[in-house]
Amino acid sequence: MKVQRKHMLAAGVAVMAAGALAVSTGLGFADSTPTAQSVCPGSITFSAEGGAPAATSNQFPVGTRLRVTNLDNARTAEVTVVGPSGSCVLLNSAAMDLVREPGKNVIRRNVVERLGGVAVPPRQPGQVADRPGVASPPAVRPVDGSACQGAITFFEEAAAPAATSDRFPVGTRLRVTNLDNNRSTTVTVTGPSGSCVLLNSAAMEQIREPGKNLVRNNTVELLR
Missing domain, CATH: 2.40.40.10 (RlpA-like domain)
Structure with a gap:
């Protein structure tokens, strides 16, 4: 009889512990529900493009x-x-x-x-109408041999010229050239971002044209 009472007592303690765990989980003591899976890793920044949100x-x-x-x-x-x-x-x-x-x-x-x-994207200011025989001009001139394609922008950081990247590891050296004014900057990748190359403020100042926060025509060279 004593043995049975010990087993019953142990079972009761286990049930109480399980109940306490369930209550604590319901009250938020356990890990919260994870957020949706992001399709883009790293930080997000913006260009100086006008128009509706895009x-x-x-x-x-x-x-x-x-x-x-x-x-x-x-x-x-x-x-x-x-x-x-x-x-x-x-x-x-x-x-x-x-x-x-x-x-x-x-x-x-x-x-x-x-x-x-x-969705059908909104027409951007200055875009040529889509009609037979008339082609819209490309937003970016293709550059053979560039390590990154597309426009380049920057993030605010009070530091020496540098960049972040989703493609190149920390320590990689890159030369970024603005083809509209032939100004270049040589930067070292200091961390990850959501861009092939995202310049910091100091690096952007070395190559951008006054009042422009985006370098559309560019080439990015991987330095050895």
Whole structure:
């Protein structure tokens, strides 16, 4: 009889422990539900492009619809890819204003979701109408041998000229040339980002034209 009572007591303790674990999980003591899987790793920044909220991408074709969420303030922007760039997702000014925190030009904690369906992207200012015999000019001149394709932009950082990248490891040296003014900067990759090459403020100042936050015609060389 004593042996049975010991077994019953032990079973009761186990049931109580299991119940306590279930209650604690329900109250949020266990790990919270994970956020959606992001289709673009790394930080998100923006270009100086005007117009309605939109984005450019080196991964998704024109017309792809994306939802970008800033995890620091839970603000979201739904955008359509309107052209190529050097980033997985590069927001324009209007889209960035929907999600960024005041004074911040980079969204480090984010989730990018691909939405179903393909939208027709809005026509950008200056774009030639699509009619027989008239071709729209390319946004970026193709450059043979460039290590990165698409436009290049920057993020705010008070440091010596440097870059981040989703392709090249830390320590890689790159030479970035603005083909519109033939100005170059040599930078070292200091960390990851969502772009093939994302310059910091000091590096961008060395090559950009006054008032422009985007270098469309460029070449990126991998230095040995």
